[in-house]
Amino acid sequence: MTTKTNSHDDYFSTCGKKGRPISDRTVIDAHAHLGLIANFPHTDSSVEGFVKVMDRIGIDKACISCTQAMHGLHKQGNDMILDAVKRYPDRFIGYMSISAGYPEVMLAELERCYDAGLRAVKIWSYGTLKGLAYDHENYQIAFKFADEHELAILAHTWGQELDELQQAFDEYGNIKWLLAHTGSDSLEKYIRAANEYENIYLETCLSSAPRGLIEEIVSAVPLHKILWGSDQIFMSATHQIGRVLFAQITSEEKAAVVGANAVKFFGIPK
Amino acid sequence: MKLIACDALMGPPRMPLDGCRPDKADLLSEMARVSIESAIVRHRGALEFGPFDANKVILDELSDADNLLPSWFLTPDGFEPEFDIAKTVSEMIDAGVKICWTNPSAEAACFSILPWCSGPLYEALQAKQIPLLLDYETVTADELNTVLTDFGALRVILINADREGRNRRLYPLLKAHRNLYLCLSHSYSVHLGTEDLCQIFGIDRWVFGMGYPEAEVGAAVAGLMYTDIDDEAKEAIAYGNIERLLGEVK
Numbered sequence: 001m002t003t004k005t006n007s008h009d010d011y012f013s014t015c016g017k018k019g020r021p022i023s024d025r026t027v028i029d030a031h032a033h034l035g036l037i038a039n040f041p042h043t044d045s046s047v048e049g050f051v052k053v054m055d056r057i058g059i060d061k062a063c064i065s066c067t068q069a070m071h072g073l074h075k076q077g078n079d080m081i082l083d084a085v086k087r088y089p090d091r092f093i094g095y096m097s098i099s100a101g102y103p104e105v106m107l108a109e110l111e112r113c114y115d116a117g118l119r120a121v122k123i124w125s126y127g128t129l130k131g132l133a134y135d136h137e138n139y140q141i142a143f144k145f146a147d148e149h150e151l152a153i154l155a156h157t158w159g160q161e162l163d164e165l166q167q168a169f170d171e172y173g174n175i176k177w178l179l180a181h182t183g184s185d186s187l188e189k190y191i192r193a194a195n196e197y198e199n200i201y202l203e204t205c206l207s208s209a210p211r212g213l214i215e216e217i218v219s220a221v222p223l224h225k226i227l228w229g230s231d232q233i234f235m236s237a238t239h240q241i242g243r244v245l246f247a248q249i250t251s252e253e254k255a256a257v258v259g260a261n262a263v264k265f266f267g268i269p270k
Numbered sequence: 271m272k273l274i275a276c277d278a279l280m281g282p283p284r285m286p287l288d289g290c291r292p293d294k295a296d297l298l299s300e301m302a303r304v305s306i307e308s309a310i311v312r313h314r315g316a317l318e319f320g321p322f323d324a325n326k327v328i329l330d331e332l333s334d335a336d337n338l339l340p341s342w343f344l345t346p347d348g349f350e351p352e353f354d355i356a357k358t359v360s361e362m363i364d365a366g367v368k369i370c371w372t373n374p375s376a377e378a379a380c381f382s383i384l385p386w387c388s389g390p391l392y393e394a395l396q397a398k399q400i401p402l403l404l405d406y407e408t409v410t411a412d413e414l415n416t417v418l419t420d421f422g423a424l425r426v427i428l429i430n431a432d433r434e435g436r437n438r439r440l441y442p443l444l445k446a447h448r449n450l451y452l453c454l455s456h457s458y459s460v461h462l463g464t465e466d467l468c469q470i471f472g473i474d475r476w477v478f479g480m481g482y483p484e485a486e487v488g489a490a491v492a493g494l495m496y497t498d499i500d501d502e503a504k505e506a507i508a509y510g511n512i513e514r515l516l517g518e519v520k
Binding site: 013016017018019041042043044049052053056057207212213214216232234235236237238239240241242243247248 | 484
């Protein structure tokens with residue numbers, strides 16, 4: 001673990017200690033969700049509740065995908081994202097999501113979402129649930145589509161998925177990969193991938209909030225490759241932002257991680 | 271805002287933690303970094319070599335730190351030579367310790383949390399109004415329901431409660447048992463979760479946790495400070511509720 005500076009009194013930690021919105025810097029949540037999962041009931045699943053939390057923290061924009069779209073209801077799920085983006089165009093950036101088990105409708109759904117304005121893809125390999133690993137042929141449809149259109153892909157990962165994605169990393173050079181949950185397992189794989197591939201970036205959200213992890217990532221990969229994400233509404237963004245606000249890194253590094261890097265990654269106009 | 275963390279765990283594990291040595295100096299340094307004023311401290315030795323020595327060690331190590339409050343690890347059989355839990359609890363109070371913890375798992379103290387085995391412990395604790403810290407992972411909802419049904423005056427603080435959304439087991443437990451408390455740290459990372467708890471159950475049953483030593487303690491601090499509740503509720507969680515509980519120990 002590196003300790004570059006003590007964060008006692010910088011702008012970010014002061015915001016965290018006081019519960020003040022981070023209004024003087026750009027904050028982009030690169031990994032967030034709307035939607036439902038059966039074993040994870042929400043207190044408030046509304047878009048309005050989501051925006052309220054964004055306002056309290058000072059999150060300028062959140063990049064959202066919908067869980068239903070990854071659980072078989074692709075159209076309904078992606079429509080939920082399109083609707084949120086339409087209602088709050090300045091606050092949300094939408095990911096189009098795929099249900100990997102339904103290759104017959106995947107391309108048409110991706111094209112529909114692309115035509116509706118979405119410019120990034122979310123993939124999920126189901127974690128501990130029954131699903132398809134990323135090296136299954138079904139994902140090739142989404143990878144080819146994203147490569148042809150030079151889109152970003154946010155991939156749920158938990159260490160071993162980086163092995164499953166290895167061939168895609170080599171094959172699809174036009175995709176900007178954003179690997180979720182960096183350090184959840186096998187941190188060295190994430191660090192190696194981000195250092196070896198120009199088009200691989202790392203996203204930070206992790207419910208266990210491991211001590212020293214943000215510092216370790218910042219010390220090990222180029223700073224512009226690290227993007228903050230919250231995983232809300234399946235985690236509380238309030239905790240995830242605290243991991244960066246109080247991290248023992250410089251203020252400039254915090255500014256890059258919480259938003260400046262995402263502005264460049266997603267091509268967000270200033 | 272004053273912060274009292276209720277879940278610190280110091281002492282070296284069998285194998286070193288990556289990047290830190292969880293001793294008193296490290297704990298105090300982490301607290302200072304995020305402006306946590308005080309902490310209730312458990313000693314990991316209770317899980318390694320047992321509570322008898324660990325409780326002595328924690329008293330010794332914290333004797334010169336007024337802002338670190340020791341917590342004893344108790345088992346239902348008490349300690350040698352008497353093996354009388356009521357006597358052990360009296361010794362604990364005499365030593366100035368007002369809060370305790372336990373872990374019934376086979377890897378730790380290896381006993382049943384249910385009343386047939388742990389009843390004498392609960393009787394001794396509820397008679398003195400001593401809060402008991404219990405790790406969410408070491409007790410099932412059914413077990414907790416049985417314990418709190420049989421010992422309605424027992425004050426249990428659940429620590430390390432996981433993020434399971436609007437928890438379908440925890441909420442009914444909180445509704446049924448008014449002496450069940452929840453420690454809110456980075457682990458209870460529920461979208462609008464603290465707001466919901468306060469709205470449904472009031473503000474008196476939540477205490478603050480920092481997740482030391484494994485977690486970035488700033489996660490818990492920001493988690494509380496960005497919660498959409500008024501200052502009275504925030505202060506109750508930050509320090510007021512745990513101060514009240516400790517003040518009511520007989």
